[in-house]
Amino acid sequence: MKDSLVLLGRVPAHPDSRCWFLAWNPAGTLLASCGGDRRVRIWGMEGDSWICKSVLSEGHQRTVRKVAWSPCGNYLASASFDATTCIWKKNQDDFECVTTLEGHENEVKSVAWAPSGNLLATCSRDKSVWVWEVDEEDEYECVSVLNSHTQDVKHVVWHPSQELLASASYDDTVKLYREEEDDWVCCATLEGHESTVWSLAFDPSGQRLASCSDDRTVRIWRQYLPDNEQGVACSGSDPSWKCVCTLSGFHSRTIYDVAWCQLTGALATACGDDAIRVFEEDPSSDPQQPTFSLTAHLPQAHSQDVNCVAWNPKEQGLLASCSDDGEVAFWKYHRPEGI
Amino acid sequence: MASPFSGALQLTDLDDFIGPSQDCIKPMRVDKKPGSGVAKIHIEDDGSYFQVSQDGGTQKLEKAKISLDDCLACSGCVTSAETVLITQQSHEELRKVLDANKTAAPGQQRLVVVSVSPQSRASLAARFQLTPTDTAKKLTAFFKKIGVHYVFDTAFSRNFSLLESQREFVQRFRGQANSTQALPVLTSACPGWICYAEKTHGSFLIPYLSTARSPQQVMGSLVKDFFAQQQRLTPDRIYHVTVMPCYDKKLEASRSDFFSQEHQTRDVDCVVTTGEVFKLLEEEGVSLLELEPAPLDSLCNSASAQEPTSHRGGGSGGYLEHVFQHAARELFGIHVDEVTYRPLRNKDFQEVTLEKEGRILLHFAAAYGFRNIQNLVQKLRRGRCPYHYVEVMACPAGCLNGGGQLKAPDAPSKELLQHVEMLYGMVRTEAPEDAPGVQELYECWLQGEGSERAGRLLHTGYHAVEKASSGLSIRW
Numbered sequence: 038m039k040d041s042l043v044l045l046g047r048v049p050a051h052p053d054s055r056c057w058f059l060a061w062n063p064a065g066t067l068l069a070s071c072g073g074d075r076r077v078r079i080w081g082m083e084g085d086s087w088i089c090k091s092v093l094s095e096g097h098q099r100t101v102r103k104v105a106w107s108p109c110g111n112y113l114a115s116a117s118f119d120a121t122t123c124i125w126k127k128n129q130d131d132f133e134c135v136t137t138l139e140g141h142e143n144e145v146k147s148v149a150w151a152p153s154g155n156l157l158a159t160c161s162r163d164k165s166v167w168v169w170e171v172d173e174e175d176e177y178e179c180v181s182v183l184n185s186h187t188q189d190v191k192h193v194v195w196h197p198s199q200e201l202l203a204s205a206s207y208d209d210t211v212k213l214y215r216e217e218e219d220d221w222v223c224c225a226t227l228e229g230h231e232s233t234v235w236s237l238a239f240d241p242s243g244q245r246l247a248s249c250s251d252d253r254t255v256r257i258w259r260q261y262l263p264d265n266e267q268g269v270a271c272s273g274s275d276p277s278w279k280c281v282c283t284l285s286g287f288h289s290r291t292i293y294d295v296a297w298c299q300l301t302g303a304l305a306t307a308c309g310d311d312a313i314r315v316f317e318e319d320p321s322s323d324p325q326q327p328t329f330s331l332t333a334h335l336p337q338a339h340s341q342d343v344n345c346v347a348w349n350p351k352e353q354g355l356l357a358s359c360s361d362d363g364e365v366a367f368w369k370y371h372r373p374e375g376i
Numbered sequence: 377m378a379s380p381f382s383g384a385l386q387l388t389d390l391d392d393f394i395g396p397s398q399d400c401i402k403p404m405r406v407d408k409k410p411g412s413g414v415a416k417i418h419i420e421d422d423g424s425y426f427q428v429s430q431d432g433g434t435q436k437l438e439k440a441k442i443s444l445d446d447c448l449a450c451s452g453c454v455t456s457a458e459t460v461l462i463t464q465q466s467h468e469e470l471r472k473v474l475d476a477n478k479t480a481a482p483g484q485q486r487l488v489v490v491s492v493s494p495q496s497r498a499s500l501a502a503r504f505q506l507t508p509t510d511t512a513k514k515l516t517a518f519f520k521k522i523g524v525h526y527v528f529d530t531a532f533s534r535n536f537s538l539l540e541s542q543r544e545f546v547q548r549f550r551g552q553a554n555s556t557q558a559l560p561v562l563t564s565a566c567p568g569w570i571c572y573a574e575k576t577h578g579s580f581l582i583p584y585l586s587t588a589r590s591p592q593q594v595m596g597s598l599v600k601d602f603f604a605q606q607q608r609l610t611p612d613r614i615y616h617v618t619v620m621p622c623y624d625k626k627l628e629a630s631r632s633d634f635f636s637q638e639h640q641t642r643d644v645d646c647v648v649t650t651g652e653v654f655k656l657l658e659e660e661g662v663s664l665l666e667l668e669p670a671p672l673d674s675l676c677n678s679a680s681a682q683e684p685t686s687h688r689g690g691g692s693g694g695y696l697e698h699v700f701q702h703a704a705r706e707l708f709g710i711h712v713d714e715v716t717y718r719p720l721r722n723k724d725f726q727e728v729t730l731e732k733e734g735r736i737l738l739h740f741a742a743a744y745g746f747r748n749i750q751n752l753v754q755k756l757r758r759g760r761c762p763y764h765y766v767e768v769m770a771c772p773a774g775c776l777n778g779g780g781q782l783k784a785p786d787a788p789s790k791e792l793l794q795h796v797e798m799l800y801g802m803v804r805t806e807a808p809e810d811a812p813g814v815q816e817l818y819e820c821w822l823q824g825e826g827s828e829r830a831g832r833l834l835h836t837g838y839h840a841v842e843k844a845s846s847g848l849s850i851r852w
Contacts (some may be wrong), residue, residue, distance in 0.1 A: 046425075139754065140750045140754070142576075167747075178721065178751050179747045179750045179751050180721070180722075180747065181747055182746045182747045182750070219720065219721070219722035219723055220772075322784075
């Protein structure tokens with residue numbers, strides 16, 4: 038299983054600091070990394086190695102916790118512990134901070150662009166999730182402030198095709214939000230994790246959501262629409278989400294990130310035990326009760342906690358990871374034979 | 377536990393992550409005694425502290441008491457634990473005073489005055505299926521039954537808030553050339569908005585805020601100054617309770633600006649929410665329906681109507697509407713019959729314009745709810761705010777939808793809100809300058825509009841709250 042994940046290279050992305058998060062641009066040609074050194078770095082491939090093409094250094098006063106590319110690939114959003122979110126516009130290799138979103142009371146933990154490119158979501162330790170709208174003149178306005186969580190909100194992610202937003206929190210729940218009239222409302226709360234939910238990932242179809250937690254499990258939730266064949270009860274016209282699979286016993290520490298490959302459906306996890314794991318769904322498993330098998334387990338992938346794993350959106354099997362040790366690593370994943 | 381405070385206040389003032397070394401700035405008197413030596417502190421089984429000096433003598437130490445006001449005076453680290461205290465204490469406080477009155481000697485009794493807001497009355501009217509007039513009269517009967525001496529309507533004090541707001545806007549509009557911060561004028565009657573503004577954007581936003589007191593606090597002045605004199609009582613002998621649609625009003629009443637150092641008394645001693653009144657009714661085993669209506673009290677004789685009156689312009693006081701119509705008349709000689717509101721990105725953000733020959737003369741807005749407050753403040757910070765006046769309220773849909781209003785046990789909240797709005801709107805409106813007793817009070821009590829007394833009793837100030845920034849107060 039070690040051979041299914043092969044190291045391609047490492048870069049000391051945020052020296053003397055933590056590297057917190059990674060994001061591939063939609064074209065799969067650039068990787069943005071961010072860290073405790075308050076910087077965002079953009080990496081591109083030149084020949085056989087990954088080199089730093091840009092450094093975004095004047096944006097934040099504190100740790101940059103997450104970065105996210107807009108669907109068109111021309112903008113990058115960075116969420117920081119300094120309570121702001123910067124929007125950077127790409128001009129070839131240069132990035133210019135075109136606007137700073139303020140309003141959160143304290144550390145912004147995550148930022149995510151909706152598939153339409155018109156909406157942005159941020160979440161914070163102030164327990165709120167904000168939805169922002171961008172107009173033609175690159176002006177951002179707050180559309181909604183959602184106070185559904187009772188604790189620090191760690192991550193937000195949008196559904197791949199619908200305007201449905203998901204958030205993960207220190208309050209052990211996952212919440213889903215949608216637009217209703219002129220405001221956004223919480224339309225579902227997913228309970229089951231026994232500790233902080235750190236990250237979320239939708240599957241390529243958007244029908245399933247993976248969540249990972251401090252309780253050392255990954256849960257797979259499936260969406261059931263009203264009047265579904267399986268008889269899962271729904272309230273009104275809102276879909277229900279049911280936990281259809283729990284991956285437990287595989288991770289020995291907190292799972293900080295989960296990434297669902299949009300090309301192959303493989304699930305990668307980043308763990309506090311310094312390891313990277315990959316799971317694949319058994320092809321013959323029942324969609325209502327799917328089973329996943331561990332297809333790769335690389336202990337000591339990094340010398341400290343792995344904070345993020347990110348699948349390249351265009352190149353199959355290309356996975357990037359980053360760690361508290363400040364490094365970014367690139368991996369090639371091959372599904373083992375006989376699975 | 378879901379907090380009943382407005383969204384704006386929750387996000388800025390409730391903090392469950394108090395850093396261990398955050399300094400409490402409550403000034404404690406330390407009586408320094410001469411002599412050296414380190415004292416030891418001994419804790420008794422009952423939790424009391426004794427200081428043991430070198431010669432063995434012991435001295436009981438007084439427990440430091442931090443009141444809610446001290447906490448708010450600091451950086452506002454009101455934890456959610458304290459909000460529970462705030463929300464539970466008020467109607468019990470009223471009870472205590474009423475009970476004390478029963479056993480007190482005649483000269484020691486306190487005169488209990490209750491001022492009811494029209495929004496609370498509308499909420500109770502909806503619950504009991506009564507008209508606003510009947511609700512007002514039955515509420516008066518109920519309060520008097522439990523020992524309250526007078527029951528007033530804050531719609532009366534609102535006349536002053538509106539008139540002062542009108543006057544202030546015209547003054548600031550005319551003085552635009554002399555100050556970059558004259559406009560926009562942002563209303564200040566909503567304490568949820570004020571707490572947010574003071575704490576998050578203090579020095580930036582304060583110059584824009586209207587200095588006119590809210591109806592609650594004008595009533596405070598009326599009761600503790602005018603009425604006290606009339607009754608030949610010192611202000612501390614009056615116990616003034618207000619009935620409000622939200623909890624944020626409790627914080628407004630606790631502001632040091634509304635505490636009289638001279639008489640050591642607050643303008644408003646206790647704020648009770650609509651929900652707390654309902655609890656009081658339940659505890660007394662009384663239904664409003666059963667009560668015989670009592671005649672309404674009024675602060676001055678010329679104002680003794682037997683039905684309540686209100687103001688146009690929505691359930692949050694009507695500031696935008698009144699200031700707009702007054703400004704159109706005073707500044708441009710234009711008489712506006714009906715104010716037309718244009719909703720913008722959502723129904724809690726509306727615009728009103730006065731145009732003439734293609735030119736915009738007045739551009740006003742109403743921004744309710746935290747998301748709209750955010751956008752307004754960001755526009756202001758970037759110098760992109762096109763408005764001359766903004767009516768700002770922390771609660772979506774305004775005061776009728778306040779956190780202290782009665783909730784519908786079975787009906788959807790939207791329908792209940794519409795019902796409450798309808799009942800609120802049923803009350804006959806009148807222009808503040810025409811309300812009986814108002815002109816009289818300006819002349820006799822305040823010694824003229826724009827007088828020093830009017831400035832002191834009808835206006836207030838704001839204070840930027842600096843965030844405690846100590847390296848040790850890092851939050852993780």
